[in-house]
Structures are given as C-alpha cells and as structure tokens.
Amino acid sequence: MSRSLRLATNLARHYPWVTTPFIVSAPMRVMSSPSLAVAVSNAGGLGFLGPGVKTQDIHKDLEEISTLLKTNTASANTNSESLPVGVGFQLWSDDVTVGIAAIERYKPCAAWLYAPHNTDTDYDHWARQIRRVSPHTHIWIQVGSLAEATALLSASEKPDVVVVQGAESGGHGRETDGLGLITLFPEVADAYADSGIPLFAAGGIADGRGAAAALCLGADGVVMGTRFLATPEARISRGYQNEIVRASDGAASTTRTFLYNQLRGTVGWPKNYSPRTIINQSYRDHQAGVPFEELKRLHDEALQAGDDGWGPEGRLATYAGASIGLIHGVKDADTIVREVREQVLEKFAPVGKSKL
Amino acid sequence: MSRSLRLATNLARHYPWVTTPFIVSAPMRVMSSPSLAVAVSNAGGLGFLGPGVKTQDIHKDLEEISTLLKTNTASANTNSESLPVGVGFQLWSDDVTVGIAAIERYKPCAAWLYAPHNTDTDYDHWARQIRRVSPHTHIWIQVGSLAEATALLSASEKPDVVVVQGAESGGHGRETDGLGLITLFPEVADAYADSGIPLFAAGGIADGRGAAAALCLGADGVVMGTRFLATPEARISRGYQNEIVRASDGAASTTRTFLYNQLRGTVGWPKNYSPRTIINQSYRDHQAGVPFEELKRLHDEALQAGDDGWGPEGRLATYAGASIGLIHGVKDADTIVREVREQVLEKFAPVGKSKL
Numbered sequence: 001m002s003r004s005l006r007l008a009t010n011l012a013r014h015y016p017w018v019t020t021p022f023i024v025s026a027p028m029r030v031m032s033s034p035s036l037a038v039a040v041s042n043a044g045g046l047g048f049l050g051p052g053v054k055t056q057d058i059h060k061d062l063e064e065i066s067t068l069l070k071t072n073t074a075s076a077n078t079n080s081e082s083l084p085v086g087v088g089f090q091l092w093s094d095d096v097t098v099g100i101a102a103i104e105r106y107k108p109c110a111a112w113l114y115a116p117h118n119t120d121t122d123y124d125h126w127a128r129q130i131r132r133v134s135p136h137t138h139i140w141i142q143v144g145s146l147a148e149a150t151a152l153l154s155a156s157e158k159p160d161v162v163v164v165q166g167a168e169s170g171g172h173g174r175e176t177d178g179l180g181l182i183t184l185f186p187e188v189a190d191a192y193a194d195s196g197i198p199l200f201a202a203g204g205i206a207d208g209r210g211a212a213a214a215l216c217l218g219a220d221g222v223v224m225g226t227r228f229l230a231t232p233e234a235r236i237s238r239g240y241q242n243e244i245v246r247a248s249d250g251a252a253s254t255t256r257t258f259l260y261n262q263l264r265g266t267v268g269w270p271k272n273y274s275p276r277t278i279i280n281q282s283y284r285d286h287q288a289g290v291p292f293e294e295l296k297r298l299h300d301e302a303l304q305a306g307d308d309g310w311g312p313e314g315r316l317a318t319y320a321g322a323s324i325g326l327i328h329g330v331k332d333a334d335t336i337v338r339e340v341r342e343q344v345l346e347k348f349a350p351v352g353k354s355k356l
Numbered sequence: 357m358s359r360s361l362r363l364a365t366n367l368a369r370h371y372p373w374v375t376t377p378f379i380v381s382a383p384m385r386v387m388s389s390p391s392l393a394v395a396v397s398n399a400g401g402l403g404f405l406g407p408g409v410k411t412q413d414i415h416k417d418l419e420e421i422s423t424l425l426k427t428n429t430a431s432a433n434t435n436s437e438s439l440p441v442g443v444g445f446q447l448w449s450d451d452v453t454v455g456i457a458a459i460e461r462y463k464p465c466a467a468w469l470y471a472p473h474n475t476d477t478d479y480d481h482w483a484r485q486i487r488r489v490s491p492h493t494h495i496w497i498q499v500g501s502l503a504e505a506t507a508l509l510s511a512s513e514k515p516d517v518v519v520v521q522g523a524e525s526g527g528h529g530r531e532t533d534g535l536g537l538i539t540l541f542p543e544v545a546d547a548y549a550d551s552g553i554p555l556f557a558a559g560g561i562a563d564g565r566g567a568a569a570a571l572c573l574g575a576d577g578v579v580m581g582t583r584f585l586a587t588p589e590a591r592i593s594r595g596y597q598n599e600i601v602r603a604s605d606g607a608a609s610t611t612r613t614f615l616y617n618q619l620r621g622t623v624g625w626p627k628n629y630s631p632r633t634i635i636n637q638s639y640r641d642h643q644a645g646v647p648f649e650e651l652k653r654l655h656d657e658a659l660q661a662g663d664d665g666w667g668p669e670g671r672l673a674t675y676a677g678a679s680i681g682l683i684h685g686v687k688d689a690d691t692i693v694r695e696v697r698e699q700v701l702e703k704f705a706p707v708g709k710s711k712l
Contacts, residue, residue, distance in 0.1 A: 001707050002358070004568075146605045146681070167523075168539045179607035179678055180536025182569060183524045183560040187606065187681040204539040212360075212572035213538060216703050217565050249502045250543065251535035322535055325502070325543040347572050348704055351357050 002348035004215045008198045011220060014138060014160075015109065017084055019044035021211060021344045022221025023337050025228045026202060027051065027088020027112050028171060034064040036233035036333055037085040043337035046221075048086040048112055055095040058087060062106040081136045086110030089126065092117045092270050096126060104133035112140040112163070115172065117270050119151065127157035142202070144174035149188045153195060161198050163223055164188045168204025168250070170226045170321030175256065175274035180204070181217065189218035204250075206323035208343020215344070224340075226321035231333045239307030243318045245329055246311075247278050250322030254278055259286050260317035263299040278318040280311065358704035360571045364554045367576060370494060370516075371465065373440055375400035377567060377700045378577025379693050381584045382558060383407065383444020383468050384527060390420040392589035392689055393441040399693035402577075404442040404468055411451040414443060418462040437492045442466030445482065448473045448626050452482060460489035468496040468519070471528065473626050475507065483513035498558070500530035505544045509551060517554050519579055520544045524560025524606070526582045526677030531612065531630035536560070537573065545574035560606075562679035564699020571700065580696075582677035587689045595663030599674045601685055602667075603634050606678030610634055615642050616673035619655040634674040636667065 005020045015022070025032060025040040027048035037047030049061050065085055087108045089099050092115050103111060111130050116122030127139045138160035143149045144167075152159055165173055166181030178184075185201055192199055201214035202223035211222040229236055229244045247253045256274040261267070263282060277283070282295055295315075302309035302316050309316040331339075361376045371378070381388060381396040383404035393403030405417050421441055443464045445455050448471050459467060467486050472478030483495045494516035499505045500523075508515055521529055522537030534540075541557055548555055557570035558579035567578040585592055585600045603609045612630040617623070619638060633639070638651055651671075658665035658672050665672040687695075 002704055003707050004703050006707060145607055147608065166536060166538060168536045174607075177607050180522060180524045180560060181538045182522060182536060182566050183562075183606045183678045183682065186563065186565045187604070189565075190682070204536060206539075207542065209542045209545075209573050210538050213569035216568035216572055248543070250539045251501055251530075251533050252503065322539045326539065326546070347360050348358055350706070351359050351362060 008220050011198055024223040026223050026225035028225050031234050031236045033235035034061045038065055038068040039233050039333035041084045043334040045337045048088050050088050051090045055098040058102045082107045082109040086112055088112040090115050091122050100129045100133055103130050107134050110138040110140050114142045124157045145177050146187050150191050163200045163202050166203030168322040170276050171319045172273040172275045175272045185217040204323050206326040208340045211340050212344045212347040226323050230327050230330045233333050239310035243278050243310050244320055248325040250325045254322050275319050278320050280314045282315040364576050367554055380579040382579050382581035384581050387590050387592045389591035390417050394424040395589050395689035397440045399690040401693045404444050406444050407446045411454040414458045438463045438465040442468055444468040446471050447478050456485045456489055459486055463490050466494040466496050470498045480513045501533050502543050506547050519556045519558050522559030524678040526632050527675045528629040528631045531628050541573040560679050562682040564696045567696050568700045568703040582679050586683050586686045589689050595666035599634050599666050600676055604681040606681045610678050631675050634676050636670045638671040
C-alpha cells in the first residue's frame with residue numbers, strides 16, 4: 001500500500017468500519033438523507049445526515065437511520081458506543097437544544113459543524129455541549145480559508161477533524177476569500193502539521209482522480225457532496241438531479257450568487273458565505289437587468305411546475321459544485337464509494353500489478 | 357513505480373533527458389531567464405525561456421542558453437536535433453517573424469504559445485510556421501478553460517502538448533471563467549481521452565504535494581511558475597522576490613486585478629485575461645477609492661525606490677500565483693526540481709520502503 005493511503009491511527013480506531021481511502025458523503029441540507037448516509041457507511045465510508053428544514057427533523061431521520069442500520073444485513077461494523085453515521089448542523093439556523101438532544105439520544109459517531117454566526121464562540125458552545133452528552137461523538141468543523149483553520153487551533157474545544165473546503169465546492173462556501181484546494185489544502189496542512197488533527201478535503205472532488213489528488217495534497221480523507229446528489233438515495237427532486245447529470249463545464253456553467261437565496265426567501269446566512277449554483281434562466285435574466293420582482297414572480301411560477309422548474313431554461317435554485325462536469329449518471333451511493341475507492345487504489349498501484 | 361508516474365511514450369522520446377515526474381518551469385515573461393531554463397533542464401526537467409520585453413531579446417537569450425549548455429558539464433542528455441529548452445511566446449505582443457527566425461536558428465525542443473488576439477487563427481499561424489522551420493519543435497499551447505481546450509481538438513495545427521492552467525495561477529490567467537485545477541483538469545482530461553495529446557497541469561503547484569496531486573488528476577507532467585521566481589536564476593528584482601518568499605495565505609493576499617497593468621501602462625492584453633498579483637498598498641488604496649491619478653503618481657515614485665517599491669506597503673506590480681504561501685525561501689532551481697521529484701516519488705512509494 002502506498003503511504004498516501006494509510007489511515008491515521010485515531011481515525012482507524014474511531015471509524016473501524018471505514019476502509020482506505022476514507023470517503024465521506026457531506027451533510028447537504030435535506031438532500032443528504034438517512035438512506036444516503038447509511039449506504040455510504042455500509043460501503044466502508046462515512047455518511048453524514050444533512051441538516052433538516054427544521055432542526056427537529058433530525059429525530060425522525062436518526063430514527064430512520066437506526067432502523068436501516070438494524071435491518072441492513074451489510075450493517076457497518078462498529079463499536080457499540082456510537083452510530084456509524086454522522087450528523088451535520090448549520091449553526092446559524094439550527095437549534096442547539098434540539099440538536100444536542102438528538103445527539104444525546106442517538107450518539108452519532110460524528111457531528112459536522114458549519115456556518116456559525118459567531119466563529120469565536122458558537123463552535124465552542126456546540127462542541128462543549130456535544131461532548132458533555134456524547135463524549136464519543138467526534139467534532140468535525142468545516143473551514144474554507146487559512147484564517148478560519150488557524151483560528152481553530154486556539155479554540156478551547158479543539159475539533160477532532162477539520163474539513164478544508166475549496167472554492168470549487170457546491171452550496172454555501174466562502175464568498176470572496178475562497179481558493180482552490182490545490183493551494184488552500186497544503187497551506188492549511190502546513191499550519192496543522194503539529195496539531196495531530198486529521199484534515200479532510202472537500203470541494204470539487206467527484207471521482208477517484210480528485211480523491212487521489214486530495215490524498216497527495218495531504219488529506220486524511222475526502223468528502224464528496226455533489227457526486228452523491230446523483231444517487232437514488234439523495235432526497236432531491238428529479239428535475240434538480242437531472243441537472244447535476246446534464247450540466248458540464250463547471251467553470252462556465254456554475255457561479256456563486258446570492259440571487260437564488262433571495263428568490264427562495266432564504267435570509268440569515270452569516271457574512272462571507274455564498275452558494276455555488278448551476279446557472280439557469282433566473283441568473284441570465286438577472287445579469288440582463290430584469291427587475292427582481294419579475295424574477296421572483298417567474299421563479300414562484302416555476303416552483304409550481306415541479307421538475308420542469310429546473311433545467312437550462314428553468315428558474316429554480318440548483319446548488320451544485322463545479323464538479324458537475326465529471327458526473328454523467330445516477331449511481332447507487334454504494335457503487336460510487338466502491339468505484340472511487342478502486343480508482344484511488346489504482347492511482348497508487350505499481351506498474352505491472354494487475355488491475356483491481 | 358506507480359502507474360501515475362509513467363511518462364507517456366511520445367514525451368519520453370522527445371525529451372530523453374527528462375526524468376519522471378515531468379517537471380517544467382513556465383515561460384514567465386522576462387523572469388524565466390536563460391540560466392533558469394538551463395538549470396531546470398539540467399536537473400532532468402524542462403526549462404522554458406520567457407518572452408522578452410521585445411521579441412528580439414530572444415536571440416540574445418537563446419545565444420546565452422546555447423553557451424550555457426555547452427559549458428555546463430552537467431549538460432542535458434539530448435538528441436542533437438534540438439535545444440533541450442523551450443521558449444515561450446505571448447502571441448498578442450510578440451513579433452511572429454522575429455520569433456520564427458529565432459526558432460529556425462536555435463531549434464528549441466518546444467515553443468509555448470499563449471494569449472493570442474484571435475484564438476481561431478493565431479495558434480495555427482504560429483504553429484504552421486514553427487513546424488515549417490523546425491519540424492522537431494513541439495508546439496505547447498496553454499489554456500485555462502474547457503472551451504479553449506476543446507477548440508484546440510479541431511485546430512488544423514494540433515498542439516503536441518496542452519497546458520491546463522487552473523485559477524490559482526499567477527500572472528495573466530482567465531479573468532472570469534477560470535476554475536481550480538481539481539475540477540478543471542479532469543474535465544479537460546476526459547475531453548482529451550482519445551486525442552493522444554499529453555496534458556500538463558499548471559497553476560498553484562509549488563511543491564511535491566501539488567505536483568503529485570496533478571499527476572493523480574491525470575497530468576502527464578506539471579508546470580511551476582511562481583515557485584521558480586524564488587531562485588537565484590530568476591531575472592527578478594530582489595524586492596519582488598522577497599515578496600514571493602514573505603507572503604502567505606494565497607487566498608487572502610493575492611487577487612486578480614487589472615490595476616497594476618494600468619499603473620504600468622501595459623495595454624493590449626486580449627479579453628478575458630487578468631493577472632493575479634500579491635495585494636499591496638496600490639490595490640488597498642484603489643479599493644478605498646483613491647483616484648487613479650494619485651495611485652499612478654505614487655506608483656511611479658515607488659518605481660524610483662527600487663527594491664523598496666515592493667512589500668506590503670509597496671506599490672509595484674507583484675504578479676504571483678496563489679501558491680506563495682507554500683514558498684518559504686530562495687533555492688537553486690536544480691534543488692527545487694530534485695526536491696519536488698523526491699516528494700512526488702515518496703507520495704507513491706509503498707509503505708515500508710525506505711525513504712528516498
């Protein structure tokens with residue numbers, strides 16, 4: 001095995017069912033469903049449940065996960081202390097009391113914290129309460145800049161894992177100070193060299209090439225979000241999913257813009273986050289100077305059209321990463337994890353060894 | 357050896373002195389000097405001479421390269437048909453007649469073409485003339501988007517090598533439709549899968565981690581620019597070089613802006629190119645609303661200050677890639693090539709094998 005494929009000792013111990021390379025499905029809001037999280041963990045990765053429309057939804061979702069894990073014969077090999085899936089929270093909008101109660105009850109192996117109103121206090125506040133009710137739950141924190149990453153090194157509640165998200169990511173990432181993984185990741189890795197904290201790479205990874213590249217940059221594991229939107233397990237509208245499969249040329253066909261948040265009436269995201277979306281008619285009309293009220297009217301009409309509201313001529317938010325050009329079909333989450341793993345192992349395989 | 361490290365057959369034949377992984381120094385205008393190009397090729401990489409202030413300068417520079425190659429005892433092992441260094445041209449500003457005459461006389465192994473006024477005709481025009489006077493000179497073309505890359509597939513003069521430059525790059529890259537290598541590269545690689553044309557990765561690579569990552573993304577070789585600015589061989593002012601070494605946090609401390617071109621009086625760059633630079637006082641004042649005339653006056657004063665014109669409080673253009681946070685000192689070009697090579701080989705080395 002290549003050195004780049006070795007799992008860090010603390011990861012191998014805490015996630016005993018995970019196979020190298022460490023592949024994670026991101027906690028995408030609503031879309032990262034119980035069945036997606038379970039499928040990824042069952043395939044030897046780590047699946048995260050996404051935040052719900054309301055924090056309270058986590059109870060129903062974690063109950064479903066517990067049931068799926070019990071009935072699934074391929075159920076993940078785990079220690080009995082925690083559920084072999086993680087949960088994600090969007091700190092600015094999630095209710096900490098409700099979230100902590102769910103963690104206390106279901107003991108997920110990891111909690112992924114993101115997008116606080118106050119970086120200095122909110123991570124510590126959540127982490128302290130999580131550790132109090134569930135000492136075995138790892139704290140994962142997602143950052144998108146070197147400054148955010150280094151600030152965590154002096155936090156009173158140190159994260160167990162830091163996820164470094166590059167500018168190619170989908171959904172809400174850094175608005176202005178984001179940068180591609182190829183330079184951001186090694187800079188963070190250098191800052192963390194003596195920390196003992198494993199680093200995961202996210203943003204723009206959709207197959208074994210990106211995953212292997214991230215390992216070379218120094219990642220202990222890789223996170224994919226958009227890739228898992230094109231699974232039957234994702235909790236996503238068909239029209240939206242079709243766009244993930246159809247769109248290509250991530251640079252030309254996606255952009256970061258607040259427009260769709262405004263059209264959807266989403267308010268409250270902290271400063272310096274902006275979502276990447278597939279460009280469609282709403283954005284093109286906005287660029288062409290069509291007034292917001294008109295865009296909003298057309299958007300709300302499109303909402304009524306169901307799956308037809310998405311597409312190149314569609315008007316609905318289609319949050320996605322720049323990796324959409326690498327995604328050409330819907331596949332089971334299990335298949336994706338296994339394929340990416342094989343592609344990564346092949347990258348590091350010696351010449352002359354037979355194909356996996 | 358790992359599969360990711362195999363050199364493509366046509367590359368191994370054309371550049372017989374090059375050792376895997378294939379490491380290239382970019383043709384940075386003026387700064388990629390004769391001694392830098394020769395040092396990189398002598399270290400088993402491929403060095404490119406940068407475009408000069410005037411195209412005519414290439415004659416003096418290639419003469420110097422010829423002399424250096426003759427007197428250097430470690431002179432690159434090459435076939436006798438061509439010089440084991442490449443030359444770069446900035447098509448919108450370089451004189452094709454002068455450039456072709458130099459290629460005819462010195463027969464560099466490669467000519468790197470970039471930034472034409474007219475993508476549809478200028479590449480073909482240059483490539484045809486180069487091939488007429490020097491059939492063994494490989495045509496390298498640099499692109500920064502999927503659309504540019506796919507357009508080349510139907511060019512009448514096909515490139516021998518395509519360089520895919522990610523948004524993290526320094527100097528003049530894509531203004532608005534650039535994207536990080538982690539997604540851009542594999543999308544281009546898929547489009548080129550049946551082309552037989554080797555692809556090189558550029559932009560944000562400054563050490564063995566980025567280089568190994570690029571190979572995993574499917575690159576046949578890697579190009580570094582900014583990294584080689586921090587060498588004694590680079591034709592660069594000390595104040596500028598000090599900034600490359602000093603600056604960190606590539607996302608926060610660099611940006612793409614036309615401001616410094618305007619301050620320097622550089623006009624004529626084709627549409628959709630914009631340079632990345634280290635942010636200094638000129639840019640901060642510009643953001644704060646200081647009028648251009650005042651910025652220009654202060655800039656021109658700073659020009660008189662020599663090396664003191666650069667620095668965090670300086671005012672002069674400091675074009676550089678986002679990888680500056682990975683560069684911590686000045687090293688010989690030879691040392692850089694050898695270190696990056698060893699770092700890459702180590703990434704692919706099996707566990708248990710002794711360190712290189």
